[in-house]
Amino acid sequence: MSIDVKNISYTYMAKTPFECQALDQVSVTINKGEFVAIIGHTGSGKSTLAEHLNGLLHPTTGAVYVDGIDVNGKGADAKKARHQVGMVFQYPEHQLFAETVYEDIAFGPRNSGKDPDTVDAAVRSAMEFVNLDFATFAQRSPFALSGGQMRRVAIAGVVAMEPDYLIMDEPSAGLDPRSRNMIFAQLMTIFKKRKMAVILITHSMEEAALYADRLLVMSGGKLCIDGKTSDVFINDEKTLEKLAVDVPESFKLAEELQQQGLPLKGAILTEAQLVKAIAKAKGWSGC
Amino acid sequence: MLNDITLGQYYPGNSFLHKLDPRTKILATFFFMAAVFIAESALSYGILLAFVFIVAFMAKLPWKMLLKSIKPLWVIIILTLGIHIFTGQGEPLWQWKMFTVTREGIVLGVKMSLRLILLLLISSLLTFTTSPIVLTDGIESLLTPFKKIGVPAHELAMMMTIALRFIPTLLEETDRIMKAQSARGADFSSGNLIQRAKNMLPILIPLFISSFRRADELAMAMEARCYRGGKGRTRMHQLVYGSRDGVAACGMAVLILVLCILKWGGTLWAI
Amino acid sequence: MDSIISVQNLTHTYTDGQNNSVKALDGINLSIAPGEFVAIIGTNGSGKSTLARHFNALLTPTEGICLVNGLDTSKEENMWQVRQTVGMVFQNPDNQIVAAIVEEDVAFGLENIGVPSEQIRPRVEAALAAVNMSAYAQQAPHRLSGGQKQRIAIAGVMALEPKCIVFDEPTAMLDPKGRKEIVSTVVKLNKEKHITIVYITHKMEEAILADRIVAMEKGKIVMMGTPAEVFSQVELMNKLGLEAPLAAEVAFHLNKAGHKLPANIITHKELCKALCPSM
Numbered sequence: 001m002s003i004d005v006k007n008i009s010y011t012y013m014a015k016t017p018f019e020c021q022a023l024d025q026v027s028v029t030i031n032k033g034e035f036v037a038i039i040g041h042t043g044s045g046k047s048t049l050a051e052h053l054n055g056l057l058h059p060t061t062g063a064v065y066v067d068g069i070d071v072n073g074k075g076a077d078a079k080k081a082r083h084q085v086g087m088v089f090q091y092p093e094h095q096l097f098a099e100t101v102y103e104d105i106a107f108g109p110r111n112s113g114k115d116p117d118t119v120d121a122a123v124r125s126a127m128e129f130v131n132l133d134f135a136t137f138a139q140r141s142p143f144a145l146s147g148g149q150m151r152r153v154a155i156a157g158v159v160a161m162e163p164d165y166l167i168m169d170e171p172s173a174g175l176d177p178r179s180r181n182m183i184f185a186q187l188m189t190i191f192k193k194r195k196m197a198v199i200l201i202t203h204s205m206e207e208a209a210l211y212a213d214r215l216l217v218m219s220g221g222k223l224c225i226d227g228k229t230s231d232v233f234i235n236d237e238k239t240l241e242k243l244a245v246d247v248p249e250s251f252k253l254a255e256e257l258q259q260q261g262l263p264l265k266g267a268i269l270t271e272a273q274l275v276k277a278i279a280k281a282k283g284w285s286g287c
Numbered sequence: 288m289l290n291d292i293t294l295g296q297y298y299p300g301n302s303f304l305h306k307l308d309p310r311t312k313i314l315a316t317f318f319f320m321a322a323v324f325i326a327e328s329a330l331s332y333g334i335l336l337a338f339v340f341i342v343a344f345m346a347k348l349p350w351k352m353l354l355k356s357i358k359p360l361w362v363i364i365i366l367t368l369g370i371h372i373f374t375g376q377g378e379p380l381w382q383w384k385m386f387t388v389t390r391e392g393i394v395l396g397v398k399m400s401l402r403l404i405l406l407l408l409i410s411s412l413l414t415f416t417t418s419p420i421v422l423t424d425g426i427e428s429l430l431t432p433f434k435k436i437g438v439p440a441h442e443l444a445m446m447m448t449i450a451l452r453f454i455p456t457l458l459e460e461t462d463r464i465m466k467a468q469s470a471r472g473a474d475f476s477s478g479n480l481i482q483r484a485k486n487m488l489p490i491l492i493p494l495f496i497s498s499f500r501r502a503d504e505l506a507m508a509m510e511a512r513c514y515r516g517g518k519g520r521t522r523m524h525q526l527v528y529g530s531r532d533g534v535a536a537c538g539m540a541v542l543i544l545v546l547c548i549l550k551w552g553g554t555l556w557a558i
Numbered sequence: 559m560d561s562i563i564s565v566q567n568l569t570h571t572y573t574d575g576q577n578n579s580v581k582a583l584d585g586i587n588l589s590i591a592p593g594e595f596v597a598i599i600g601t602n603g604s605g606k607s608t609l610a611r612h613f614n615a616l617l618t619p620t621e622g623i624c625l626v627n628g629l630d631t632s633k634e635e636n637m638w639q640v641r642q643t644v645g646m647v648f649q650n651p652d653n654q655i656v657a658a659i660v661e662e663d664v665a666f667g668l669e670n671i672g673v674p675s676e677q678i679r680p681r682v683e684a685a686l687a688a689v690n691m692s693a694y695a696q697q698a699p700h701r702l703s704g705g706q707k708q709r710i711a712i713a714g715v716m717a718l719e720p721k722c723i724v725f726d727e728p729t730a731m732l733d734p735k736g737r738k739e740i741v742s743t744v745v746k747l748n749k750e751k752h753i754t755i756v757y758i759t760h761k762m763e764e765a766i767l768a769d770r771i772v773a774m775e776k777g778k779i780v781m782m783g784t785p786a787e788v789f790s791q792v793e794l795m796n797k798l799g800l801e802a803p804l805a806a807e808v809a810f811h812l813n814k815a816g817h818k819l820p821a822n823i824i825t826h827k828e829l830c831k832a833l834c835p836s837m
Contacts, residue, residue, distance in 0.1 A: 041733065107468075256827075274808055504653035508654030512645070513718070515670065520669050521673055521675055
């Protein structure tokens with residue numbers, strides 16, 4: 001079970017003076033059960049790649065297969081394949097439209113042609129995942145909620161489609177640390193429970209380091225690096241620098257400490273790893 | 288080209304016409320339109336056409352662009368021609384069943400379609416050579432004397448300015464919302480008319496809400512920058528008439544004069 | 559007069575959609591000195607934006623008093639003077655740019671206050687130069703990046719030659735590159751043009767650049783002090799739903815495990831010093 005991207009290229013506004021090659025021969029396979037982060041600066045093609053995964057954009061050349069089915073094909077199979085790939089856009093709360101939270105979350109599952117009982121079950125389970133109490137919120141207007149709650153409703157609207165592959169484009173943009181941590185905690189729960197694939201598009205190296213097992217680094221429409229998260233930050237530091245991609249803050253601090261003569265061992269990408277490594281180097285216990 | 292809608296039909300350039308004061312161009316366009324309705328004889332139509340072509344030549348516009356400006360209305364032009372040809376009064380030239388073609392009908396049909404073409408050409412010349420922003424300034428300035436009788440000149444101009452600024456933003460937003468709803472399986476292209484209109488709601492409602500939010504934030508940002516309506520406002524670009532505008536006004540006056548003479552000065556060339 | 563902004567016992571109450579009266583600000587006392595760089599931190603809904611909107615008379619106090627340069631903001635005759643003294647830059651760069659050409663937008667504020675035409679252009683040019691955007695004077699804003707748009711918004715405020723600029727989460731919608739552009743512009747305006755900065759954010763890496771930090775929760779000021787004083791209180795930061803700098807967090811965890819490190823560690827350098835005796 002996987003998304004297979006086979007050698008796709010995409011040109012925006014072809015045959016106009018604004019022609020722009022947004023994707024250049026990208027091939028990648030993303031398996032169910034993986035947590036992948038796509039990083040790269042603005043304009044590197046990461047969002048364009050994501051929009052190809054569920055057929056929102058059609059590649060100029062190449063093809064995308066979801067569980068072996070061409071997503072750009074016609075017919076019920078291709079449509080079903082596209083519905084397997086859920087996508088949470090940036091600022092998803094800007095797409096809320098229904099009168100009640102319930103109706104908005106039910107929009108996706110209904111469009112997939114599910115019967116009312118299945119839709120109801122999907123809505124309830126999606127609301128549970130994003131930690132919105134059904135009795136309190138289901139019949140409220142989504143527009144009367146706080147920013148963080150609106151975002152959770154919007155995410156629930158995609159989760160309710162029960163996708164095997166979930167793409168999230170900067171789900172924490174504009175949120176304060178508390179709401180951000182909450183959304184990621186919920187995302188990890190869904191990820192582990194449903195054994196789906198999560199594809200996180202992010203500018204934050206901390207988020208990538210904390211949550212993703214695998215990193216895809218994009219630049220100039222090309223997929224430049226594809227590897228295990230810890231390997232990428234440790235082995236490709238020079239390349240990342242060239243691509244104007246940062247490394248996690250913990251990694252930087254660890255390097256500074258090492259330069260000052262503190263021998264830290266192992267891969268250090270997160271705060272927890274750093275604290276442990278310092279304690280070990282100092283011969284302290286209990287950290 | 289969603290992105291370039293703000294430029295409208297503006298074709299950047301540095302010609303005599305581009306440099307004219309927008310007020311001169313707007314007024315001249317109105318006078319030319321009046322002239323089109325004065326014109327009756329073949330000669331006067333010839334003069335008007337020649338005038339348009341000379342002006343277009345001076346503006347250094349590609350001919351193709353001018354032809355393109357007629358395109359959206361060509362069906363109506365052909366229709367006008369047809370209706371007049373087949374329904375004209377007078378001596379029949381040719382007859383088949385209920386269809387009668389008269390000499391008067393042909394003349395009237397050609398005249399009417401020529402009028403339409405001339406009106407289209409002259410208004411396109413205005414928009415081709417004047418950027419929307421400058422055009423807005425011109426309209427505001429021309430409307431200012433009518434403030435006394437309650438014409439909200441400044442408010443109209445401010446509305447146009449903000450619309451120009453936000454059209455690309457809203458188009459981008461529409462695109463984004465459509466994609467997001469498509470990703471949730473929304474279907475915008477099947478079903479009957481009512482069904483389709485209903486399917487548009489998931490796009491229209493978020494778009495309305497975001498427009499209101501934008502309007503709200505913009506109003507606050509404008510207030511924070513001391514906006515308080517048109518009263519006491521100055522402008523960075525002040526419109527100043529130059530000698531160029533005098534020349535253009537004289538040209539326009541000569542044209543109108545010639546057409547008046549042709550109409551009321553004698554019947555020599557009249558058909 | 560010592561302070562450019564002085565707030566005494568300010569309370570702001572409004573009525574929400576369900577007709578409940580909500581206290582957004584509750585007895586705030588704060589004074590900001592000319593040339594100071596103050597960061598106001600707090601989660602969404604802590605009242606920081608509401609407070610900032612009092613500084614240029616977009617909102618007026620329900621109770622208490624807000625003085626800008628000695629002028630009472632609640633008096634209508636002071637409003638325009640207050641708004642020229644304190645400019646505001648908002649979160650979404652798209653929703654604060656009025657005109658379809660960059661220089662026209664920068665001129666907007668000057669046109670509003672009736673500056674004579676011949677003086678507008680030099681001030682527009684100076685404002686664009688202050689944010690390094692002179693090359694974009696003739697561009698259409700929608701063609702610019704987020705960081706560039708936000709710098710245009712700053713130029714539009716700078717043209718009015720304010721003494722103080724309030725930034726309301728100016729980087730929340732920007733990518734890392736845009737964020738850096740804005741942060742360096744803000745620091746430059748403070749250091750080189752001596753403009754008083756009030757900077758609202760929930761990002762600690764931006765707040766740490768300020769001279770003083772004001773932390774808010776539920777409409778009240780809960781802590782005030784230098785970045786070192788505020789951010790070394792890791793537990794309190796977490797309780798407020800905010801983050802502390804990485805070095806402070808690491809020091810906190812080591813301390814908690816019983817390894818005494820010096821107090822007030824917030825930078826990488828300070829942590830290095832504490833852990834590596836060779837330094």
